[in-house]
Amino acid sequence: LGGSISRALAQMSNATVIDEKVLNDCLNEISRALLQADVQFKMVRDMQANIKRIVNLEALAAGTNKRRIMQQAVFTELCNMLDPGKPSFTPKKGKPSVVMFVGLQGSGKTTTCSKYAYYHQKKGFKPALVCADTFRAGAFDQLKQNATKAKIPFYGSYMESDPVKIAVEGVERFKKENCDLIIVDTSGRHKQEAALFEEMRQVSEATKPDLVIFVMDSSIGQAAFDQAQAFKQSVSVGAVIITKMDGHAKGGGALSAVAATKSPVIFIGTGEHIDDFEVFDVKPFVSRLLGMGDWSGFMDKIHEVIPTDQQPDLLQKLSEGSFSLRLMYEQFQNLLKMGPIGQAKIKRYMTMMDSMTDAELDSTNPKLMTESRIIRIARGSGRPVRDVMDMLEEYKRLAKIWGKMKGLKLQKKGDMSAL
Ligand code: GDP
Numbered sequence: 244l245g246g247s248i249s250r251a252l253a254q255m256s257n258a259t260v261i262d263e264k265v266l267n268d269c270l271n272e273i274s275r276a277l278l279q280a281d282v283q284f285k286m287v288r289d290m291q292a293n294i295k296r297i298v299n300l301e302a303l304a305a306g307t308n309k310r311r312i313m314q315q316a317v318f319t320e321l322c323n324m325l326d327p328g329k330p331s332f333t334p335k336k337g338k339p340s341v342v343m344f345v346g347l348q349g350s351g352k353t354t355t356c357s358k359y360a361y362y363h364q365k366k367g368f369k370p371a372l373v374c375a376d377t378f379r380a381g382a383f384d385q386l387k388q389n390a391t392k393a394k395i396p397f398y399g400s401y402m403e404s405d406p407v408k409i410a411v412e413g414v415e416r417f418k419k420e421n422c423d424l425i426i427v428d429t430s431g432r433h434k435q436e437a438a439l440f441e442e443m444r445q446v447s448e449a450t451k452p453d454l455v456i457f458v459m460d461s462s463i464g465q466a467a468f469d470q471a472q473a474f475k476q477s478v479s480v481g482a483v484i485i486t487k488m489d490g491h492a493k494g495g496g497a498l499s500a501v502a503a504t505k506s507p508v509i510f511i512g513t514g515e516h517i518d519d520f521e522v523f524d525v526k527p528f529v530s531r532l533l534g535m536g537d538w539s540g541f542m543d544k545i546h547e548v549i550p551t552d553q554q555p556d557l558l559q560k561l562s563e564g565s566f567s568l569r570l571m572y573e574q575f576q577n578l579l580k581m582g583p584i585g586q587a588k589i590k591r592y593m594t595m596m597d598s599m600t601d602a603e604l605d606s607t608n609p610k611l612m613t614e615s616r617i618i619r620i621a622r623g624s625g626r627p628v629r630d631v632m633d634m635l636e637e638y639k640r641l642a643k644i645w646g647k648m649k650g651l652k653l654q655k656k657g658d659m660s661a662l
C-alpha cells in the first residue's frame with residue numbers, strides 16, 4: 244500500500260508539468276491503495292473530491308516538493324475523516340459510570356472489556372465486569388478468567404438465560420459496591436440479525452449506559468460501514484474500539500466506523516494479552532494506513548538524496564539491521580548534499596565522529612559509549628561533552644527508526660518502492 248502511494252507521489256514529482264491529468268492519475272493511484280486498506284468506496288471518492296478542491300494546482304506546479312504537498316493533503320484529509328468533531332464520554336473516578344460493549348461475535352468484545360477495565364484500574368478506577376452474554380456457552384467462563392487474572396470483580400451466571408436480568412443485577416450490585424466503572428459485556432451472535440439488535444436495545448434500555456462502545460475487528464474489510472451503522476441504529480454508540488491491529492489489516496474500516504457512528508475511535512487492540520491496548524492516536528494510525536510510518540520524512544530524504552545506484556547497498560545494510568555510527572556518518576555525508584538545513588549540526592556531529600575510534604564507529608551497542616570515551620571524544624574534537632551526548636541521542640533515535648524499517652521485512656531486497 245505504502246509502496247503504491249509513494250510510487251504515485253514519486254511519479255507526480257517527476258512530472259515536469261503538473262496538470263489536471265497528472266493530479267488525477269496520482270489521486271487514482273492513492274485511491275486504489277486506500278481501497279485495498281479497506282477504506283469504504285464512497286469515502287475514498289469523497290476524499291478524492293476534497294483533495295482536488297483543496298490542492299491548488301498552480302501551487303503544486305510551482306512547489307519544489309510536490310510529493311510533500313500531496314502527501315500532506317492526503318494525510319490531513321484522512322485525519323479529518325477520523326475526527327467526528329466531538330469527544331466521547333470519558334468516565335470520571337469516584338462517579339459511577341456504566342459502559343456497555345457491543346459488536347459481532349468474535350470481534351473481540353470480551354477481550355476488550357477486560358483490557359478497558361484493566362487500563363482504568365491502573366489509572367485508579369474501581370472497575371467491574373458484568374457478563375450479559377447468555378448466548379454463547381463459555382462466555383461467562385472467559386470473562387471470569389480474564390477478570391480473575393486482573394483482580395477485577397465480575398458478575399454473571401451459568402443458569403440465567405435473560406441477558407437483561409443479569410445486566411441489571413450486575414450493574415445494581417456494583418453500584419452498591421461503589422465501583423465507578425461498570426462494564427457490561429454483551430453477546431454478539433453469529434451475524435447481524437434482528438434478535439441481536441433487539442437484545443442490545445433492551446440491555447441498553449435497562450442499564451442506561453453512559454457510553455456504548457462499538458467493538459470492531461480491523462480485518463472485516465468493506466463490511467465495516469454497514470456493520471457499524473446497524474449497531475448505531477439500535478443503540479446509541481458513542482465510541483469505537485478497533486481490535487486486532489497487530490494483524491495484517493491496515494484498519495481502513497476505522498474511517499467507516501467513525502462515519503457510520505459519528506463517534507471517535509478511542510482505543511485500539513494490538514494483541515491477545517490484557518496489556519495489548521493503546522489509546523487511539525489519529526496521526527500514527529493514518530501513517531500506518533498510508534504505509535508511511537513515523538519515518539516517512541526520513542525515507543523521503545533517502546529517496547531524494549542517495550544516488551539510485553547506492554540504494555541497494557544501503558538496503559542490504561538496512562535489512563541486516565546493522566546500523567552503526569559509521570553508517571550514520573555516511574548518511575550524514577549524503578544529507579549534507581541537501582542544502583543548508585541542518586548542515587551546521589551535521590558538520591558538528593561529523594567533527595566529533597572524526598575523533599572516534601574504528602571500534603566505536605562500527606559498534607551498534609550504545610553501552611560502549613562510556614563516560615570516559617565521551618570525555619575523550621569531546622576533548623579530541625574540541626566540543627563540549629553535551630554535544631557528544633546530543634549526537635549519541637540522535638544516533639539512538641535514528642537507530643530506532645532503522646529498527647522499525649528492519650521490522651518491515653523487505654519483500655524484495657533492493658526494491659525501495661516496497662517501502
Ligand atoms: P467476542 O466474541 O466479541 O467477545 O470476542 P473475544 O473477546 O472472545 O475475541 C475473539 C478472539 O479474538 C479471541 O481469540 C481473542 O483472543 C482475539 N482477540 C481479541 N482482540 C484481539 C487483538 O487485539 N489482537 C489479537 N491478535 N487477537 C485479539
Ligand code: MG
Pocket residue numbers: 352353354376382429
Ligand atoms: Mg464475548
